[in-house]
Amino acid sequence: xxxxxxxxxxxxxxxxxxxxxxxxxxxxxxxxxxxxxxxxxxxxxxxxxxxxxxxxxxxxxxxxxxxxxxxxxxxxxxxxxxxxxxxxxxxxxxxxxxxxxxxxxxxxxxxxxxxxxxxxxxxxxxxxxxxxxxxxxxxxxxxxxxxxxxxxxxxxxxxxxxxxxxxxxxxxxxxxxxxxxxxxxxxxxxxxxxxxxxxxxxxxxxxxxxxxxxxxxxxxxxxxxxxxxxxxxxxxxxxxxxxxxxxxxxxxxxxxxxxxxxxxxxxxxxxxxxxxxxxxxxxxxxxxxx
Amino acid sequence: xxxxxxxxxxxxxxxxxxxxxxxxxxxxxxxxxxxxxxxxxxxxxxxxxxxxxxxxxxxxxxxxxxxxxxxxxxxxxxxxxxxxxxxxxxxxxxxxxxxxxxxxxxxxxxxxxxxxxxxxxxxxxxxxxxxxxxxxxxxxxxxxxxxxxxxxxxxxxxxxxxxxxxxxxxxxxxxxxxxxxxxxxxxxxxxxxxxxxxxxxxxxxxxxxxxxxxxxxxxxxxxxxxxxxxxxxxxxxxxxxxxxxxxxxxxxxxxxxxxxxxxxxxxxxxxxxxxxxxxxxxxxxxxxxx
Numbered sequence: 001x002x003x004x005x006x007x008x009x010x011x012x013x014x015x016x017x018x019x020x021x022x023x024x025x026x027x028x029x030x031x032x033x034x035x036x037x038x039x040x041x042x043x044x045x046x047x048x049x050x051x052x053x054x055x056x057x058x059x060x061x062x063x064x065x066x067x068x069x070x071x072x073x074x075x076x077x078x079x080x081x082x083x084x085x086x087x088x089x090x091x092x093x094x095x096x097x098x099x100x101x102x103x104x105x106x107x108x109x110x111x112x113x114x115x116x117x118x119x120x121x122x123x124x125x126x127x128x129x130x131x132x133x134x135x136x137x138x139x140x141x142x143x144x145x146x147x148x149x150x151x152x153x154x155x156x157x158x159x160x161x162x163x164x165x166x167x168x169x170x171x172x173x174x175x176x177x178x179x180x181x182x183x184x185x186x187x188x189x190x191x192x193x194x195x196x197x198x199x200x201x202x203x204x205x206x207x208x209x210x211x212x213x214x215x216x217x218x219x220x221x222x223x224x225x226x227x228x229x230x231x232x233x234x235x236x237x238x239x240x241x242x243x244x245x246x247x248x249x250x251x252x253x254x255x256x257x258x259x260x261x262x263x264x265x266x267x268x269x270x271x272x273x274x275x276x277x278x279x280x281x282x283x284x285x286x287x288x289x290x
Numbered sequence: 291x292x293x294x295x296x297x298x299x300x301x302x303x304x305x306x307x308x309x310x311x312x313x314x315x316x317x318x319x320x321x322x323x324x325x326x327x328x329x330x331x332x333x334x335x336x337x338x339x340x341x342x343x344x345x346x347x348x349x350x351x352x353x354x355x356x357x358x359x360x361x362x363x364x365x366x367x368x369x370x371x372x373x374x375x376x377x378x379x380x381x382x383x384x385x386x387x388x389x390x391x392x393x394x395x396x397x398x399x400x401x402x403x404x405x406x407x408x409x410x411x412x413x414x415x416x417x418x419x420x421x422x423x424x425x426x427x428x429x430x431x432x433x434x435x436x437x438x439x440x441x442x443x444x445x446x447x448x449x450x451x452x453x454x455x456x457x458x459x460x461x462x463x464x465x466x467x468x469x470x471x472x473x474x475x476x477x478x479x480x481x482x483x484x485x486x487x488x489x490x491x492x493x494x495x496x497x498x499x500x501x502x503x504x505x506x507x508x509x510x511x512x513x514x515x516x517x518x519x520x521x522x523x524x525x526x527x528x529x530x531x532x533x534x535x536x537x538x539x540x541x542x543x544x545x546x547x548x549x550x551x552x553x554x555x556x557x558x559x560x561x562x563x564x565x566x567x568x569x570x571x572x573x574x575x576x577x578x579x580x
Contacts, residue, residue, distance in 0.1 A: 010513055010514075013512060013513050014513065017509075020349050024342070024345070024346040024349070027342050027346075028339070028342060028343070028346065031335065031338055031339045031342055032339065034335050034338075035332070035335045035336060035339060038328065038331050038332040038335050039332060041328050041331075042325070042328040042329060042332055045321065045324050045325045045328050046325060048321055048324075049318070049321045049322065049325060052314070052317050052318060052321055053318070055314070056314040056317075056318065059310050059314070064465060064468070068468075071472060071476075078479075164513065167513070168506070168509075168510065171506065171509050172502070172506055175354060175502050175505055175506065176502060178354070178358075179497055179500055179502065182361060182497055183494065183497045183498070186490050186493045186494045186497060187494065189368075189486065189490050190486075190487055190490040190491065190494065193483040193484075193486040193487045193490065194483075194487050196479065196480075196483040197480055197483045197484050197487060200476050200479050200480040200483065201480065203476045204473065204476045204477065204480065207469055207472055207473045207476060208473070210469050212462070212465050212466060212469065215465055216458070216461065216462055216465065219307075219458075219461050220458065222303060223300055223303050223304065223454065223457070224300075
C-alpha cells in the first residue's frame, strides 16, 4: 500500500505543478494584457497632446511655431516607439501566455487518465485485502487477486512513468517559455526606453535652442505692424506660407513606423489649423509686406 | 478716426494673445494632467505585476524563485522611477500650467480697463462729428468737443502704451514659461527612460543567467523526494528557510525612493506566500534531508 501512497504523493506534486502554472500564467497573462492596454492608453493621450501642440504652434510666431512643431514631432516619434512597444508586447508576451491555456488543458487530461489507472490499482488492492480477511485459506482466489493487483500495479507504475515524462516536458517547456517571455518583455521595454531617451535628447536641444528674444521681436512687430509701423525685420524669412510649412514639417513624411492611426488624426489638425482665426489675423499683419 | 481704428486692431492682437494663451494653456494643462494620470495608472498595473511575480516566485523552485524575485525587484524599481516621474510631472509641469488661469484673469482685467478708455475716446469723437454736422459754425462748442477728444485720445494713447507693456511682459513670461515647462517635461521623461534602460539591463542579465537545467534537476528531485528517492543534490544550499530568504530579498530594504504605497502592498504578498499550499508540499519533500 505504501508504494500506492507514494505514487499518489508524486501525482499530487505533478498536479500542483500544472495547477500552479494554470493559476499564475493566467494571472500574469491578464496583468500583462492590462499593462499593455494602459501603455496603449498613455500613447493615445500623448497623441492628443501632439495634436494640441501642433494646433497651438500654428497660432504662434515663427520662432515658437517652429520650436513647438519640432517638439511635437519628437513627442510623436516617442509615441510611434510606444506603439511598436504595445504591438510587440501583444505578440511576444501576451499571446504566448494566452496559448498556455490549451497546453495546460492537454496536460490535465494526461493526469486524469493516470488517476483512473491509479483508482483501479487501489480497487484491486482493497479486493485482495478483503479476500485475505474473509477467506484467508482460499489460496486460489487470493492468488488470482494477487495477479490482478500485480497487473494493476504494473499499469500504474508504467503510467506514472509516462506521466512523469509528460510533466517533466511540461515543466521544462514552462521554464523555457518563462525565461523567453520575460526576456522578450525586458528587451521590448529596454528598446522603447532607449529610443525614448534618444528622441527626448533631441527634443531637449530643440527647446534649448529656442530664441525667445527673436520671438518677442516678432510679437512686437506684429502688434505694431497692424497699425502701420513696418520697421521690424521682414517676417518672410522665417515665416513660410502655410502651404509650404505644412509640406516641410508635414508628419506624413515621417518614419515608416508611423501608422494610419496618426495620419488620420493629422488631417483634422491641418483642417482646424487652417480655420484658426488667429491665422487670419497674422495674415493681415503680413499683408503690407507683400 | 484712423488712429482709433489702428489702436483697436492693436488691442485685438493683444486680446487674441491672451485668449489664445487661455485656450491652449488650459487644454495643454488638461492633457498633461491626463497624461500624468495615465502614467500613474500604468505604474499601478506594473505594481500589481510585481506583486504577482513575487507570489509566483514563492511557489517555485529555488533557481526560478531567485530569478523571478530579482526580476520583480527590478520591475519594482522601474515603478519607483515612474512614481518619481509622476510626482515631478505634477509639480513641474501640471501645476505651473494651472497657475496660468489666475495670471490670465489679471491680464484680461487690464484689457477691460483699456477698452473703457477706448470707448470714451470713440464717444467723444462721435460727439465732435455730430456737432460739426449739426452746428458747423458753433466754434466754441466745437473747440470744447475737440479738447475733450484730445483729452480722451491722450488717455487712450497712454493706456494703450501701458497695455502694450502689460501684454509684452505677459508674452515674454508666457514664452519663458513654455520653454521652462516643456524643458522640464522632457528632462523628467528623459531621466525616467534612462533609469528604466539601466534597470532593465540588469533585469535582462538576471533572466539570462537563469540556470534552467539546475531548476529541472530540483524539480525532478522534488517529484522523487516525495516518494523516498533522495539521490538528488541537497536542496538546502540553494533553498534558505522562508524567514531568511525574506530578510535577504525583502523589498523593504530597497532604495529609499520606494514609498509607503508599495510597502503596504508587500505585507499582503508576504502573507499570501506563507499560506500557499505548495510551500507546505515543498516542506514535505525537504523533511527527510534534515
